[in-house]
Amino acid sequence: MTPRHEGRLKLIRAVLPVIIVFLVFLGIGLRLWYLQVYQYQTYQRLSINNRIRLKSIPASRGLIFDRNGVLLVDNRPSYCAAIVPEDIKDPHALFSFLKQALWIDEKEIRKRLKKRAYFAPFQARVIKKNLGILEVARLQTHLAEFPGLEILIRSRRHYLYGELASHLLGYIGEINQRELKKYQKKEKNVYSPGDYIGKYGIEKTLEKELRGEKGGYQVEVDANGREMKTLDRVAPIPGHNIYLTISIFLQKKLEELMADKAGAAVAVNAETGEILAMVSHPNFDPNLFTTGITPLQWRALAKNPLHPLQDRAIQGTYPPGSTYKIVTASGGLEEGVIQPDTILFCPGYLRFGHRSYRCWKKSGHGNISIHQAIVGSCDVFFYQVGLRLGVDRLAFYSRAFGLGKPTGIQLPGEKGGLIPDSRWKRKRFHEPWYQGETLSIAIGQGYVLATPLQMAMLMASVANDGKLLRPLVVSKIVDIGGKTLKKCKAEIRSRLPLSEKTLKIVKSGLWGVVNEPHGTARRARLKDISVSGKTGTAQVVRIKRDKLSHKKVAVHLRDHAWFVAFAPSDQPVIAMSVLVEHGGHGGSAAAPIAGKFLRAFFDGEEQY
Amino acid sequence: MLQIDRKLFKNIDWGFTILIFLILAAGLINLYSATSEKNVVSNTYFMHQIYWSFLGIIVMAVALCISNKFYKENAVIFYIISLILLLIVDIYGMISAGAQRWIRLGPVSLQPSELAKLSLILVLGYYYDAKKNMEVLALPDLLIPIILTVIPVGLIIKQPDLGTAILLLLIFISIMLYEGISIKLFFALTGAGLAALPLLWGFLKPYQKARLLTFINPDRDPLGAGYHIIQSKIAVGSGGVWGKGFLQGTQCKLQFLPEHHTDFVFSVLAEEWGFMGSLIAIALLGLLIVWGLEIARQAKNRFGEVVAVGITAMFFWQIVINIGMVIGIMPVVGIPLPFFSYGGSATMTNLFAIGILMSIRMRQHAYPVSTY
Numbered sequence: 002m003t004p005r006h007e008g009r010l011k012l013i014r015a016v017l018p019v020i021i022v023f024l025v026f027l028g029i030g031l032r033l034w035y036l037q038v039y040q041y042q043t044y045q046r047l048s049i050n051n052r053i054r055l056k057s058i059p060a061s062r063g064l065i066f067d068r069n070g071v072l073l074v075d076n077r078p079s080y081c082a083a084i085v086p087e088d089i090k091d092p093h094a095l096f097s098f099l100k101q102a103l104w105i106d107e108k109e110i111r112k113r114l115k116k117r118a119y120f121a122p123f124q125a126r127v128i129k130k131n132l133g134i135l136e137v138a139r140l141q142t143h144l145a146e147f148p149g150l151e152i153l154i155r156s157r158r159h160y161l162y163g164e165l166a167s168h169l170l171g172y173i174g175e176i177n178q179r180e181l182k183k184y185q186k187k188e189k190n191v192y193s194p195g196d197y198i199g200k201y202g203i204e205k206t207l208e209k210e211l212r213g214e215k216g217g218y219q220v221e222v223d224a225n226g227r228e229m230k231t232l233d234r235v236a237p238i239p240g241h242n243i244y245l246t247i248s249i250f251l252q253k254k255l256e257e258l259m260a261d262k263a264g265a266a267v268a269v270n271a272e273t274g275e276i277l278a279m280v281s282h283p284n285f286d287p288n289l290f291t292t293g294i295t296p297l298q299w300r301a302l303a304k305n306p307l308h309p310l311q312d313r314a315i316q317g318t319y320p321p322g323s324t325y326k327i328v329t330a331s332g333g334l335e336e337g338v339i340q341p342d343t344i345l346f347c348p349g350y351l352r353f354g355h356r357s358y359r360c361w362k363k364s365g366h367g368n369i370s371i372h373q374a375i376v377g378s379c380d381v382f383f384y385q386v387g388l389r390l391g392v393d394r395l396a397f398y399s400r401a402f403g404l405g406k407p408t409g410i411q412l413p414g415e416k417g418g419l420i421p422d423s424r425w426k427r428k429r430f431h432e433p434w435y436q437g438e439t440l441s442i443a444i445g446q447g448y449v450l451a452t453p454l455q456m457a458m459l460m461a462s463v464a465n466d467g468k469l470l471r472p473l474v475v476s477k478i479v480d481i482g483g484k485t486l487k488k489c490k491a492e493i494r495s496r497l498p499l500s501e502k503t504l505k506i507v508k509s510g511l512w513g514v515v516n517e518p519h520g521t522a523r524r525a526r527l528k529d530i531s532v533s534g535k536t537g538t539a540q541v542v543r544i545k546r547d548k549l550s551h552k553k554v555a556v557h558l559r560d561h562a563w564f565v566a567f568a569p570s571d572q573p574v575i576a577m578s579v580l581v582e583h584g585g586h587g588g589s590a591a592a593p594i595a596g597k598f599l600r601a602f603f604d605g606e607e608q609y
Numbered sequence: 610m611l612q613i614d615r616k617l618f619k620n621i622d623w624g625f626t627i628l629i630f631l632i633l634a635a636g637l638i639n640l641y642s643a644t645s646e647k648n649v650v651s652n653t654y655f656m657h658q659i660y661w662s663f664l665g666i667i668v669m670a671v672a673l674c675i676s677n678k679f680y681k682e683n684a685v686i687f688y689i690i691s692l693i694l695l696l697i698v699d700i701y702g703m704i705s706a707g708a709q710r711w712i713r714l715g716p717v718s719l720q721p722s723e724l725a726k727l728s729l730i731l732v733l734g735y736y737y738d739a740k741k742n743m744e745v746l747a748l749p750d751l752l753i754p755i756i757l758t759v760i761p762v763g764l765i766i767k768q769p770d771l772g773t774a775i776l777l778l779l780i781f782i783s784i785m786l787y788e789g790i791s792i793k794l795f796f797a798l799t800g801a802g803l804a805a806l807p808l809l810w811g812f813l814k815p816y817q818k819a820r821l822l823t824f825i826n827p828d829r830d831p832l833g834a835g836y837h838i839i840q841s842k843i844a845v846g847s848g849g850v851w852g853k854g855f856l857q858g859t860q861c862k863l864q865f866l867p868e869h870h871t872d873f874v875f876s877v878l879a880e881e882w883g884f885m886g887s888l889i890a891i892a893l894l895g896l897l898i899v900w901g902l903e904i905a906r907q908a909k910n911r912f913g914e915v916v917a918v919g920i921t922a923m924f925f926w927q928i929v930i931n932i933g934m935v936i937g938i939m940p941v942v943g944i945p946l947p948f949f950s951y952g953g954s955a956t957m958t959n960l961f962a963i964g965i966l967m968s969i970r971m972r973q974h975a976y977p978v979s980t981y
Contacts, residue, residue, distance in 0.1 A: 010789065018787065018902050025929055026895040030888060032936050036846040037884040044846025219839070 047221065054123055054220055057193065060213030061156055063240030065170060065203065067249040068275075068476050074170060076156035080132040082140060083125040086114055088149035095147045102139040103129050125151050127195060131292055158197070158204075158291040164284045166252050168312035169245070169276075169412065169474065171202020172287035191215075200290070202312075203243065203474065206411045210478055210486075213240035239481045246275035246476045246489065254601045255280045258594045262584065264561075265313035266594065267457040268577040268602070271567055273491040274461065274470030276410075277575065277602075279454070281313040315408075315415040318450035319580060322537030322587065323378045323521075324563045325399075325445025327463065327507060329386050330375055332398035334503040338389035341506050344368050347381035351440070358384055358440050361538070375510025378521050378536060380444050387443020392434055395442055396422035401498050402459045403469050404451050409494070410472040418455055421448035446540055457578040460565045463511070464533075464573035466504055467497040511535055512570045521588045522564060525596035530603050531570040534595065536587030537563030559583040564591035568599050575602060620971045621673075625900055629669075629963055632893050633662060636948040642856050643870045643877040644951070654870055654951050661953045665960030672964025677972055680965065681912045684728075684735035688757070691728035694721035695764040720954035722773045725761045727962055729777055730919030732757055733784055738912035748794055754781065771813065772944040776926055783922035784915055787905070837873070842937050845879040845887075852883030870951045872943055875935045891932065894947075898925045904970045913969040920962045 036044065065074035082103060089095055096107040105128065113128050132140070132152075140152055158173050176184075176198040184192050191212075192198065198212075199205035216237030221230045255266050255278040268278045285302055294302075302310055311317065333339045349365030351358045360366065360380040366373070374382035387395060399405055405420030421442065423434035441447035451459075454472060462469045471492040478487040497504070511533035514520045521536045539561040562584030567576040577595055584590030637658060644654035698712055698721055712719045733754055740750065758781040765774040786795075810818070844858065858880040869877055879887045901921030908914040924947055931946040933939030945952055947959045 014787065015906050019899055022895065022898050022902070022925065025925075026891055026898075028938075029891055029929070029932055029936070032938055033845070033879065033884055033887050033891075036842060036936060037848050037879065037887065038850055040846050041849045044843050045849065047843050048847035 056218055056220060058216040058218065058237045059155065059196070060215050060237035061239045062158065062173075062197075062213065063207075063211040064242045065211075066242065066244045067252075068244060068246050068277075069248060070244065071249045073161055073166070073245070073249065075159050075161065077159045079130065079155055079157035080137045081127045081153045081155050082129045082132060082136075083127045083151045083153045084110070084114065085123055085125050085149045085151065087123050090148045095150060098143060098147060099128070099150075102143070103132070103136055105129060124193070124195070125153060127153065127155075130155075131157065158287075160287045160291075162249065162253075163286050163288060165249070165256055166247060166279070167202075167284040167287050168281045168314065169202055169247065169279055170287060171204035171413075172200055172290040173197045173204050174200045174290050197291075201310075202412060203245065205413050207243055207475065207478075211240040211243065214238040241481070241486060242479045244476045244479065246270075246473050247278055250605065251278040251598075251602060252280070254278070255598055256282070256284075258597055259581075262581050263307050263313075264579070264581040264584065265317055265453040266577065266579040266598070267314050267454050268575055268598065269457050269461050269470075269472060271461045271464040271573045271576040273473065273489075274458070275473045275476065275489065278598075279314050279474075281311070281317070283307050283309040285309045312412070312414070313580070313582075314453045315410060315412055316452070317580070318416050318418045318452055319561050319563075319582075320447070320449055320539040321404075321445040321451045321456060322539035322561070322563050323380075323445055324456055324535045324537035324565045324578075324587075325449060325451075326375060326378065326383050326443075327459065327511070327535055327565075328398050328402055328404070329383050329390070329395065329443045330371060330507050330510065331402075331497075331499050331503055332390050332394055333386035334371065334506055335398070335499050336390060336394060339371055339386055341372075341502075342370060344370055345374075345382050345385055347379050349381070351381045351384045353384070353388075353440060354437055356437065371506060372510050372513060373519070375507070375535070376513035376517050376521075377519050378514070383443045384440045387439050388436065390439075390443075392439045392442055393422045393424075395439070396420050398498075399449070401469075401495070402462060403494065404449075404455055404459065408454055408458050408472050410454060411474050415454075416452055418452055419448055419450040445537060453578045453580045456563070456565050456580075457576055460534075460567050460578060461576035462497055463504065463507065464567035464576045466501070467499060469494045469497060508533060508570070511567075515566070515592075516570075522566075522592040524588060525564065525566060525592040525599070527568070527596065527600055527603070530568055530599070532566055532568040532596070532599060533570040533573075534564055534566030534592065536592055537565070538585070538587050539563060541583065559585055562587045562590035564588075564595050566592075566595045566599070568603075575599070618971075620973075622967060622970045625904075625967065625970065628893065628896060628900065632897065632948045635890060635893065637662065638855075639874060639878045639881075639949060640870060640951055642858065642881060643874050645856065657953070658951055658956070661956040662960075665956045668957055669960040669964035669967070672961050673967045673971065675968060677910070677913055677969060680731055680916070680968075681735055681738060684731035688728045688732035691721060691724045692761060692764070694719070695725055695761060697721075699764055699767050722761075722765045722768065722770050723954040723958040725765065726773070726777060726780065726923055727920075727958060727965075729758060729761055730780060730784075730916055730923065733781065733919060734912045734915040737784075737788055737915045738910065740911070747791060748797075751785065751790070751794070751798075754785070769813075770943070772930070772942040775942065776923065776930075776944060779926045780919055780922045783926070784919050787918045787922075788915065837941055838934075838937050841873050841876045841935050844873075844876040845936055848880040848883045848887070850884045852879075852881050852886055855881055857881060871945055872931065872941075872950065873935055874949045874951070875932050875946050878949070879935070891928075894924075894928050898928070901925075901966060904966055904973075907973050908969055909973050913972070917966055917969050920966050923962065924959075 061076050064072060064076075066072055082099075084095075096110060099110060100106050110128050114126060129136075137152060140150070144150060144152065160167070160170060160172075174197065176192050176194065176196050180198060181192055181194065199208040204211065214237060216235045218234040219232040221232060251268065255268065259266055259280050259282045263282055265281045266278070267276065267280075269276050283305070289298055289302075334341070339345075346368050347360055347362075347366040349360050349363050351360075358380070361378065366377050366379040366381070369377070369379060369382060371382070373379070396405075399420040404418055406417040407415040409415075421438075426432060426434050426438075438447055442449055458470060458472055471494050473489045473492070475487075476489050477485050479485050499507075512531065514536065515522045515525050515532045515534050522534050525532050525534055541558055541560055560583070562581040563579070564587050565576075565578045567573040577598070579591040579594045579598075581590045581594070637655075640658055641652065641655045645652050694712060701712070712721060736754055736757065758777060762774045762777050765777065790798075847853070848858075858877055875887075875890075878890055882890075898921055901917060901924065905914050905917035905921060908917055927944055927947050930939055930942065930944045931950075934941050934944070945955050947955070
């Protein structure tokens with residue numbers, strides 16, 4: 002580089018950057034002049050009248066349909082009285098007017114305003130929802146006299162069938178501070194105080210799909226908070242519509258059958274895992290939550306000893322009783338500890354250690370094979386199979402059938418039940434496993450716990466020859482333009498580790514339970530369609546069976562009645578489970594419900 | 610390392626020192642107004658900032674005593690330490706699955722991306738210093754500076770802190786242009802940069818994309834990102850020529866203005882002190898930049914020159930982006946205004962940088978004087 006070049010470069014470095022910096026700062030200065038001097042009047046006015054407010058337009062929540070497009074949940078308009086505290090000019094006049102017009106006194110209003118301290122400034126706060134037409138008229142005529150008072154039109158969630166499928170549909174409620182914080186971390190600005198959010202059931206798990214996207218507008222308001230001019234507006238985007246897998250017809254039928262009972266029943270498509278009906282009784286009316294549940298109503302629900310808010314189908318864990326023998330039989334055959342022709346003797350009890358373990362049939366079943374043991378639900382036979390298998394192999398097969406862990410249904414709060422093994426016991430009780438305990442496990446008593454949904458899926462896996470499916474509740478999600486965004490597909494969680502031969506023997510046993518003369522579930526029989534199933538009676542407390550007849554035992558001490566089934570036996574399309582709390586025997590309390598439901602299902606099959 | 614030399618201290622640039630103290634004072638006064646709210650008795654933000662400023666002045670004094678040689682010899686170590694700190698923040702952020710910009714050390718929380726700015730400037734100074742003076746760099750020579758810049762930029766984008774990442778890039782580009790680059794290479798790099806833009810777009814978080822789109826079209830989101838800009842413009846515009854007066858800004862006091870003590874602190878100043886106050890403020894800041902350029906021009910070696918340019922560029926871009934955002938000519942990216950916005954790490958870093966600038970300034974004459 003020549004010295005002359007160097008000199009020129011030095012000059013450029015000295016001058017050019019300074020010129021650039023000067024021009025940039027000049028630009029900033031000019032812009033400031035434009036805003037502060039040239040446009041001063043405009044901004045001054047906006048700032049004095051304060052001005053610009055943001056109002057959000059709630060998106061209308063997605064609708065929910067059943068599998069055939071029957072509307073289950075929609076939105077109805079509802080009027081709310083609201084207050085913008087910053088705009089109130091004469092609080093006393095306003096409060097006394099509200100007392101007259103809406104029957105709410107000052108203390109109540111102040112409480113509502115105070116509770117919502119986390120609202121943004123100038124946000125309208127609802128003080129009374131679901132106004133009657135008279136109340137709206139009274140407010141409307143006096144609106145101009147009371148700055149700060151507003152009537153908002155909000156949509157209210159409406160559950161068309163009331164209590165029907167209430168646990169599955171769930172409900173929505175006003176977002177609380179905890180949820181607000183949680184969501185603010187994940188996605189900013191989606192929710193603000195006062196918004197509604199899914200709290201339970203499908204409303205909760207599909208919240209993201211259902212909620213849509215809020216719109217909003219910027220308005221210029223006068224000093225009294227009246228809207229003068231809309232500056233900008235973004236339309237809300239409605240939420241997606243959800244088609245469930247349940248059929249409202251079947252749901253209604255199953256609810257009717259369970260109406261006077263406490264318990265749960267689940268019916269699924271045996272090939273796809275789609276849930277056709279799912280009932281938990283007692284239930285509740287989700288509409289209560291959208292109209293604003295009163296403390297009294299809430300207490301009645303929460304304190305009810307029958308726990309109507311609990312979804313027994315996925316949250317209730319019960320000993321599966323004899324329905325569990327399906328697992329014991331499969332494991333025994335697959336491991337070769339018994340053969341199809343192995344004959345064991347049942348004298349009505351089994352001596353083990355120092356104790357005698359009873360069979361439900363006092364006189365005993367005599368010499369029987371596995372087929373007859375399933376048909377007659379012989380306890381003594383399965384005690385021996387259980388002993389030969391040991392608890393850990395039983396646990397292995399239980400888990401293979403999907404027990405002991407949640408099924409993965411798209412609903413909140415699903416329980417996994419419990420499958421004990423020796424390791425679990427050491428960890429939990431610091432004790433070794435006793436063989437005597439294996440006896441109770443082998444017939445589904447003791448520590449074993451399962452949910453009605455798990456048992457229905459277990460039955461489906463037997464019915465479809467070994468595919469353990471994930472239960473599906475959503476059949477498709479459709480956006481507002483009618484475009485299908487997501488369509489459910491059968492999801493195979495795993496395959497049963499059972500040979501075709503084993504499955505065939507177990508299935509023939511299950512056919513016999515319903516159709517053979519000594520079967521325990523003859524009351525689930527249909528005249529034109531063959532049903533396969535298994536009864537179960539889960540002990541709540543140990544009662545000497547021969548001393549008291551069933552009717553004399555106090556209700557809360559009576560056994561839980563189970564029945565699991567699939568049909569038709571040769572080419573199953575539907576699998577189901579029924580649990581009746583304290584119903585007594587599975588064969589008499591649960592099997593008839595399944596029978597009647599299957600009758601209705603096959604009678605109207607074309608419709609759904 | 611320390612050169613406590615009386616001869617040297619004669620060379621302290623008192624004019625520059627006074628300028629810095631004027632800006633600091635203006636910043637504190639404005640922050641007091643921005644953070645004092647109705648019904649709030651104690652103003653903890655303000656007290657914290659005072660405390661940070663004092664600490665920062667001490668840091669500045671120490672930085673000014675340290676010789677340029679020491680900065681040069683330790684630039685690489687400083688750079689590596691800051692990378693490690695950035696990495697720790699990224700990993701910690703990954704574990705806690707959230708945005709993470711701080712490292713907590715007991716009561717103090719450190720923001721490594723602030724340190725990264727200075728360490729990048731020093732390491733670039735170290736690199737350029739090794740080259741022949743006045744040499745215009747070609748592509749092979751620029752490869753290493755590019756890599757040195759891209760590593761911290763990548764780590765900071767991951768935090769995610771888009772603003773600081775962009776700032777690092779701008780600092781590098783400024784140094785590169787100042788130190789000379791062939792015209793062909795300049796166009797080639799510009800082209801490559803434009804081609805990489807869509808790639809960068811993919812890295813952005815949804816809210817960052819929203820902000821940029823909102824800048825291009827403010828109607829897109831009048832409730833979210835657009836709201837800030839509109840409210841800020843109202844605050845600035847309603848200030849008028851003379852302002853609403855100290856502590857009298859309504860936009861800020863009524864909480865229409867978001868982030869009024871950090872990113873939007875300048876709109877408080879513009880609202881309360883008007884066009885006149887704003888002009889004085891930007892004149893002071895502009896003077897700081899020009900003074901920084903003068904320090905660079907007179908630096909006695911290339912290290913001093915590059916570091917002075919880098920630090921000046923750091924202040925220049927922060928000022929331009931922040932004020933530009935407040936007055937609605939730049940997209941909303943989270944870059945604070947030096948000496949005005951609330952923040953411990955930033956205050957310390959800024960005063961540390963000023964200390965380095967003053968150290969370079971002092972030593973410009975030290976040796977020529979002795980060789981006379």
